Amino acid sequence: MQTKWWHGKVAYQIYPKSFCDSNGDGIGDLQGIISKLDYLKELGVEIVWLSPIFKTPFVDQGYDIADYEDIDPVFGTMADFDELLAKAKERGIDIILDLVINHCSNEHEWFKKACADLNSEEAKYFYFRKGKNGLPPDNLRSYFGGSVWEPVPGHEGEDLYYLHYFTKEQPDLNWNYAPLRQKLFDMINFWLDKGVAGFRIDAIMNIAKDLDFPGLPADGADGMCSANKMTAKLSDQAATFLTMMNDATFKPHDALSVAEAFGVNQDSLKNYIGDDGFFNTIFDFSARELNEKYPAYYRYRPVSIAKWRDTIFASQERVNDIGFMCPIIENHDEPRGVSYYLPRHAQNADGAKAFGAVNVLLRGLPFIYQGQEIGMTNTRFNSIYEFDDVNAKDNYKSALEGGLTPSQALEVLNVESRDNARTPMLWSSEKNAGFSSAPITWLKVHQDYQTLNVAAQKDDENSVLSFYKQLIALKKNPQYKEILTYGKFKALDPVAEYVVPFARELDGKMIYVIANFEDTEVSYGVNADSKILLSSKEVQLQDGRVTIPAVSCVVIEL
Numbered sequence: 001m002q003t004k005w006w007h008g009k010v011a012y013q014i015y016p017k018s019f020c021d022s023n024g025d026g027i028g029d030l031q032g033i034i035s036k037l038d039y040l041k042e043l044g045v046e047i048v049w050l051s052p053i054f055k056t057p058f059v060d061q062g063y064d065i066a067d068y069e070d071i072d073p074v075f076g077t078m079a080d081f082d083e084l085l086a087k088a089k090e091r092g093i094d095i096i097l098d099l100v101i102n103h104c105s106n107e108h109e110w111f112k113k114a115c116a117d118l119n120s121e122e123a124k125y126f127y128f129r130k131g132k133n134g135l136p137p138d139n140l141r142s143y144f145g146g147s148v149w150e151p152v153p154g155h156e157g158e159d160l161y162y163l164h165y166f167t168k169e170q171p172d173l174n175w176n177y178a179p180l181r182q183k184l185f186d187m188i189n190f191w192l193d194k195g196v197a198g199f200r201i202d203a204i205m206n207i208a209k210d211l212d213f214p215g216l217p218a219d220g221a222d223g224m225c226s227a228n229k230m231t232a233k234l235s236d237q238a239a240t241f242l243t244m245m246n247d248a249t250f251k252p253h254d255a256l257s258v259a260e261a262f263g264v265n266q267d268s269l270k271n272y273i274g275d276d277g278f279f280n281t282i283f284d285f286s287a288r289e290l291n292e293k294y295p296a297y298y299r300y301r302p303v304s305i306a307k308w309r310d311t312i313f314a315s316q317e318r319v320n321d322i323g324f325m326c327p328i329i330e331n332h333d334e335p336r337g338v339s340y341y342l343p344r345h346a347q348n349a350d351g352a353k354a355f356g357a358v359n360v361l362l363r364g365l366p367f368i369y370q371g372q373e374i375g376m377t378n379t380r381f382n383s384i385y386e387f388d389d390v391n392a393k394d395n396y397k398s399a400l401e402g403g404l405t406p407s408q409a410l411e412v413l414n415v416e417s418r419d420n421a422r423t424p425m426l427w428s429s430e431k432n433a434g435f436s437s438a439p440i441t442w443l444k445v446h447q448d449y450q451t452l453n454v455a456a457q458k459d460d461e462n463s464v465l466s467f468y469k470q471l472i473a474l475k476k477n478p479q480y481k482e483i484l485t486y487g488k489f490k491a492l493d494p495v496a497e498y499v500v501p502f503a504r505e506l507d508g509k510m511i512y513v514i515a516n517f518e519d520t521e522v523s524y525g526v527n528a529d530s531k532i533l534l535s536s537k538e539v540q541l542q543d544g545r546v547t548i549p550a551v552s553c554v555v556i557e558l
């Protein structure tokens with residue numbers, strides 16, 4: 001495997017609206033991020049991914065981009081961004097941006113020009129199609145509910161539609177049109193030339209489209225079929241575009257490319273994340289994908305840590321000889337992992353530490369999502385009006401249509417909603433958790449902020465935050481860096497349902513990472529002279545056996 005500059009590092013995701021508000025408008029911004037760079041440096045992260053900061057009407061919280069080369073005024077200016085880039089670099093932190101190029105915003109000038117003149121160049125950037133038999137061109141269902149087709153604004157009654165796999169304010173871009181692809185590649189290079197270290201690449205598998213728009217057999221009572229089923233059939237076409245993009249952008253810049261690519265199968269993994277892959281790496285979403293097979297969001301099934309382990313271990317084994325994936329516990333599209341996956345008795349600081357050890361020490365480039373490092377749990381929402389997310393609102397509606405009562409639907413959102421992880425970062429016990437001085441914040445503040453916050457944990461050596469610092473330091477420790485980066489993943493015998501144990505192995509050396517989420521202790525056979533590198537509670541090592549207390553973890557060199 002080729003050695004890359006990002007190997008062995010730990011990455012951190014910032015959700016800019018909710019990280020730190022410097023100007024008191026209730027919304028996080030770039031100067032706020034700059035003010036927290038020392039915090040990130042102290043934590044030990046060396047790569048920071050910013051969710052979108054570009055000009056946007058915020059229908060899908062910035063994943064609807066109106067200008068790819070400008071910063072949204074809510075976040076600041078290009079000068080602020082340049083300052084952030086430079087100050088991060090001074091601290092040894094590389095910035096990667098969010099590349100949202102399956103679609104743009106309906107407020108992008110491309111789309112406005114396209115609608116205003118169907119014969120314009122810009123009209124070729126989108127998929128405009130006539131309906132079929134008085135219906136939209138096909139029966140695909142958008143990710144956020146309803147048809148993927150919407151009448152073209154200004155041309156209502158003309159049986160003319162445009163395609164949108166996400167909200168109707170996010171028209172899909174026509175990757176089949178070469179000049180549009182070139183525009184996107186130029187834009188990517190604009191940022192890379194500025195010094196951005198790479199990109200997290202949004203919803204990218206969706207760029208492939210069957211230009212006949214044949215639709216698919218219905219998979220629901222609405223007669224529609226999920227757009228992702230079409231995407232899954234078109235991966236060869238996507239591959240062609242992805243190769244072009246890599247050759248024109250990431251590869252010549254040696255940029256880090258991390259894709260949000262669902263559904264990559266074993267046979268094609270090498271093409272995605274191998275040495276010559278389309279990307280450097282992709283997120284491991286296999287645990288999240290367990291829920292996708294359910295017919296409706298509101299009929300979700302809880303995923304226990306046992307299932308999480310089995311599916312994540314399987315994907316670790318799959319990529320051992322191919323490349324790296326990015327282990328995550330949560331992100332801005334998912335509820336907090338501690339609340340979602342851990343048994344109730346472990347939904348606390350102890351559980352957060354043990355889960356953190358798994359996240360940071362699995363093989364791959366781990367991403368920590370803001371707040372995870374202090375053990376943030378789901379936020380309590382008391383009414384549908386407290387939610388912001390377009391997806392949450394859609395799902396609430398379909399839950400009611402599906403027969404749930406309002407309070408049942410609210411409970412579903414409290415478990416599943418994307419807003420769970422989008423609430424403001426908890427900095428202190430002050431007003432708005434020290435996130436903002438505004439009278440109110442754009443999204444509510446987590447209920448436990450008075451005790452669960454950075455200030456309360458910073459100087460406490462037993463805090464979740466301090467434990468994360470130790471984990472990251474261990475991963476970077478020159479003595480263990482090699483094995484913790486390149487060492488093969490090996491599953492160990494779980495011995496009990498809620499235990500997540502694995503080994504990293506390199507050149508005959510072996511490190512065990514054992515996270516015990518049971519409410520009783522468990523023990524493992526190790527070597528008589530094994531050495532404990534880190535543990536979240538006091539562990540006993542006697543006669544070649546290590547005993548790990550309930551809800552804790554240990555890292556041992558054998």
Ligand code: GLC
Nearest residue numbers: 060063100166202203332333
């Ligand atoms: C990705 C993003 C998500 C967004 C969607 C559409 O899944 O992570 O937040 O809603 O793409 O851009």
